Amino acid sequence: MRKITRWWSLAVAALLLSFTASAQYLNTSASFTESTVTEGDVLxxxxxxxxxxxxxxxxxxxxxxxxxxxxxxxxxxxxxxxQADILAPAGLSFDRLLVLGVGAPSEFPRHSAELLGADLAVYVDRAKAERVVVDAGLITGASENRDIVAAVAHGVDLRNYRFDRYKSEPAARPAAQFTWIVTSRSNTETAYGQMNALAQGVFIARELTNLPGSDGYPAAFAEYARQQLEPLGVEVRIYDREQVKALGMGSLLSVSEGSQHKSHLLVAHYKNNNDERPIALVGKGNTFDTGGYNLKTNAASILRMQTDKAGGAAVVGAVKALAGQQAPVNVVGVVPLSRNMISGEATLPGDVVVAGDGTTIEVANTDAEGRLILADGIWYAREHLNARAIADIATLTGAKVGALGTEYSAVFTDDETILRTMREAGDLTRERVWQLPMDGYERVIQSRIADIKNTGAPGAQAGAIFLRHFAGDTPWIHIDMAGSALIDSASGIHPEGATGYGVRLLTEWVKLYSGE
Structure with missing residues (x-):
């Protein structure tokens, strides 16, 4: 057994070396000046x-x-x-002049500025420009100048991310040097630094979500998160299968029993204020989902199932962003990690498992595994971390996509303060949320043979009612982000692939809820 454990440790170490080799997510650069810049490829x-x-x-x-x-x-x-594109502008030492409208600066929302930055990134990449000068001097208000430039630069960065670690000959990444002419260099650098820390959180979430199932398994996910978070002062603890079992988390344990990669629990705590109780973010980290014995039979669906860890990736990204910003918050990320496979040891439909709080659960469908792992993650945050509030996030149900599509995430909560601040965070970042009801649906998860079962109809409500049980009296919100983890073609601030959805939403929500 010791030899097998050693072999897996070496495998994880080798994977981490490959992560480190490509941990530089951008080849572009940004600098800020109050001086006039008279030369470049694009003004x-x-x-x-x-x-x-x-x-x-x-x-x-x-x-x-x-x-x-x-x-x-x-x-x-x-x-x-x-936009207005002007070739060879008279009297200027630039090949091109690009004019971008910002509307009324005092009313120009952050998400629109970020989209403008994404537009600029696409333009620069297509023009093959290497030296780009962005003059914001016509935005005369000091705060508007600072905030708009930081948000536009953030949009540039978000669009320029690439996931190319598996390409034998990857296409050249965007590598332009951006020089921003601003009203106050120091203030803008500070604002951009905050946005850059947020971008780094998005990038790690995209990276983790994009990883194929055979590389992004529970132990590798957890170790990569540790590598990224500990240098920022985040306290990281990783529980392996035996420790998960010893804690009594049979619901989490059950999902990975059919895989050689067993369940883990990642706990990442960042404390930078005097609050005694942390805000807990709990993210679904099912690193690949075959559906178990309720096997997914749609080829297009199962091909995307590495994204079933996107909720957990969002939690890791949000903790990284908050730590990188040195935000004055007390936050803990909890990511239950699993891989839902089929074998002679896999959980069967109709089996009964026992969660950490003692609740017996009929596994009515092995493809409703996300709520099984989240149940123990939420319980752990409540029981072992004494969380003051809990937000869980997951690619949980197809029913949510049927109800809301992908423009909004569905949220479920009984707490008005959490709902108000989550909506505010969603409007700010354009990762918007819409509340769906729970009242009247309490009986949909009743089981004939156990305390509750893991399915019910309507599906989105059944998942939420199930998870609320494990939050107990702790203020709680459930975010069903199904459909938002991956896009097939680039759009707005997102290149193709994983979006990193949820990082920006959770980061801003934690600060709002903390009263920053």
């Missing part, structure tokens, strides 16, 4: 909406006249995300 002007003739301070009359003629021809007025 970008951030322009507020205007009615009168536009004149750029410091430009010659000839350059301003050329600019005005081009903008008039394009009917450009500076509306939000409006």
């Amino acid at each position: 970008v002007l951030l322009v507020p909406e205007h009615e009168n003739t536009l004149s750029v301070p410091g430009w010659s009359n000839e350059s301003n006249r050329h600019l005005q003629r081009a903008l008039s021809a394009a009917d450009f007025t500076g509306k939000a995300r409006q």
Whole structure:
């Protein structure tokens, strides 16, 4: 047994070396200055909406006249995300001039600025530009200048991420050098630093979600998270199968019994204030989902099942972002990790398992495994961590996609403060949420042979009612993010592949709920 354990340790170590080799997610760079920059491949002007003739301070009359003629021809007025592309601008030492509208700066929302940054990233990549100068001097308000630039730069970074570790000859990553001309260099650098820490959280979530099932198994996921979080002052503890069993978490334990990669529990605690009780984020970390003996038979569906760990990845990313921002919060990430496979030892439909709190659960469907692992994760956060509030997040049900599509996540809660702050965080980041009801659905998880069962109809409500049982009296919210973990083609701030959805939502929610 010791030789087998040693072999797996070496395998995990080898995998971590490959992670480290490609841990640099971006090849682009960003610098900030208050000085004029007169040379480069592309000059970008951030322009507020205007009615009168536009004149750029410091430009010659000839350059301003050329600019005005081009903008008039394009009917450009500076509306939000409006673009005008000008080749070989007269009197300027740039090959191209790109003019981007920011609307009314005081009313330009953060998510729109991030989308503008994504637009800019696409433009620069297609133009093969290496030196990009972005002049924000026409945004005269100091706070608006700082916030818009930081958000646009953040959008550039989010779009430029690539997952190419398995490509023999990966396409060249975007590698432009961005120089931002701003009102206050120090203030903008600080604001961008906060956004960059958030981006790093998104990147680790994308990386973990993108990993194929045979590489992103429970032990590897947990060790990679440890490697990323501990240098930031996060206390990380990893429970293996025997420790999970000793804690009595039979619900989590049951899901991985059919796999050689057994269940683990990842606990990552970041404390940077005087709150005695942490806010707990609990993320579903099912690293691959065959459905178990309720086997998934749709080839397109099972092919995407490495994304079943996206909720857990979002929790790791949010903890990393908060630690990177040095946010004054007390937060703990709890990720129950499993791999749902079939073998002679796998859980069977109709089996009864015992959760950490003693609840007996009829496994009416082995493909409803996410709530089984989350149940013990939520219980652990309540019982062992004394959490003041719990938010769980998961790619849980197809019923949620049927109800809301992918523009909103479904949320379930009885707590008005949690709901209000989660909605605010969703509106800020454009990872929006919509509350679905639980009242009247309490009986849908009744079991004939056990305390409760892990299925019921409607499906999204059944999952939420099941999970609420394990939160007890602790303020709690369930986020069903099904359908938001992966996109097949690039869109907005997301390249193709894993989106890192939930990192930005949870990061902002923790700060709002903490009263920052």
